[in-house]
Amino acid sequence: MTAPRLPAWADARRILCVRLDNLGDVLMTTPALAALRESAPGRRLTLLTSRGAAVLGGGLSDVAEVIAWNAPWSRTAAEAGSDIPAGTMVEQLSRQRFDAAVIFTVYSQNPLPAALLCLMAGIPLRLAYCRENAYALLTHWVEEREPARHSRHEVRRQLDLVATVQAHTADERLRYRVRAGERLSVRVALNRLLPGETGRGYLVAHPGASAASRRWPAERFGRAAALLAEASGMPVIVTGSEDEAPLVERVCATSASARVHAAAGRFRVGELAALIEGARLLVSNNSGPVHLACAVGTPVVALYALTNPQHTPWLTPHRTLFHDVPCRYCHSSVCAHGHHACLENVTAESAAAAGIELLRGGGSRGADAMPAAAAWTPLRPLATAAGPAPPDAAAMP
Numbered sequence: 001m002t003a004p005r006l007p008a009w010a011d012a013r014r015i016l017c018v019r020l021d022n023l024g025d026v027l028m029t030t031p032a033l034a035a036l037r038e039s040a041p042g043r044r045l046t047l048l049t050s051r052g053a054a055v056l057g058g059g060l061s062d063v064a065e066v067i068a069w070n071a072p073w074s075r076t077a078a079e080a081g082s083d084i085p086a087g088t089m090v091e092q093l094s095r096q097r098f099d100a101a102v103i104f105t106v107y108s109q110n111p112l113p114a115a116l117l118c119l120m121a122g123i124p125l126r127l128a129y130c131r132e133n134a135y136a137l138l139t140h141w142v143e144e145r146e147p148a149r150h151s152r153h154e155v156r157r158q159l160d161l162v163a164t165v166q167a168h169t170a171d172e173r174l175r176y177r178v179r180a181g182e183r184l185s186v187r188v189a190l191n192r193l194l195p196g197e198t199g200r201g202y203l204v205a206h207p208g209a210s211a212a213s214r215r216w217p218a219e220r221f222g223r224a225a226a227l228l229a230e231a232s233g234m235p236v237i238v239t240g241s242e243d244e245a246p247l248v249e250r251v252c253a254t255s256a257s258a259r260v261h262a263a264a265g266r267f268r269v270g271e272l273a274a275l276i277e278g279a280r281l282l283v284s285n286n287s288g289p290v291h292l293a294c295a296v297g298t299p300v301v302a303l304y305a306l307t308n309p310q311h312t313p314w315l316t317p318h319r320t321l322f323h324d325v326p327c328r329y330c331h332s333s334v335c336a337h338g339h340h341a342c343l344e345n346v347t348a349e350s351a352a353a354a355g356i357e358l359l360r361g362g363g364s365r366g367a368d369a370m371p372a373a374a375a376w377t378p379l380r381p382l383a384t385a386a387g388p389a390p391p392d393a394a395a396m397p
Contacts, residue, residue, distance in 0.1 A: 009166065011099070012100040015099065016048060017046065018049075022050065022076070023056060025106070033060070033175075038167075046096065046098070051068045098118075099124065106154070128141070176273055179274075186271055186278065202234050204281070205221055214305040220346070223255065224348040225255045231356055232280075237279075238252055242264060276298050281359060286305060299318060300316060300317075304321060305342050309370040309371075328342065
């Protein structure tokens, strides 16, 4: 019997985009989403994502609808629980009669559970990277070659995936649409938090991260914030979730600076994007706010733990600071060796100096050169980690 002929991707108008990860992962997928939407007239994208990432909501200008679900095979379900049975989700998706599905994953994830979900929902075209032969689960299977043969930035990985079905975009920047109401809320909050202090602008520091292995020490953040406030003459707003309030307070206390202000739990995601959009600089661990900054064009100093080489700042002025270690690219949430050397050996002075460089208009817009996975020199600080001399207030323009 002859297999039924598949419809063409060029004719696909209703596309389900599956990205069951965190907020930052979804933001790094936005250029690929734009490529899908722009590559055929009248396309409508629906994003199936985790509940944590679904808060991006209306800020995703290329997405018409967001479905929030902690899929049972995802890390988000393991951490927060899966609330909708898979059979119920199949029924919900089948009612929408999608023409195609694109399953976005990192290379350590298996796309086949999502592919089966889409097959059962009657979606005729299904695209994903896969390490093994997916047979009929995927109609368009792109062989997974990472990390054995090469490694790409996460943004490039997803752009390359959709390019296999002739989806391209001329603008490869991350996308997030800040709304007028969010900007207004931030202006009101700043007037209360920093009355009369924002005339020259302000800076933002974000000391939190979901994984312990990606957190620069709070005391280091405090020292860097104080140095930046002194050198720039601008206040520093320290952000975090409500749960991160003790961390934020510790950063502010160790800064010993009246210009460093705690703002844990004050801003929802859209408001945080508006806050970062209005800032002269963000200093952050490798976490969601870095990708928000890239999406709104704010310069970033990224304190970058060498757990994964693929998530550096993308197409915004930045400095990526780390210390090279033999255990690099461990993909671990907790440092297996207990030394955190890839971050512990980055000084507050080098972070502040990198921030001053960006405030003066320096820094890179492209992808930073990360250390190779196979050839390393133990505990040798690289140029990107060392930075220029400590900042000098008198040297500021």
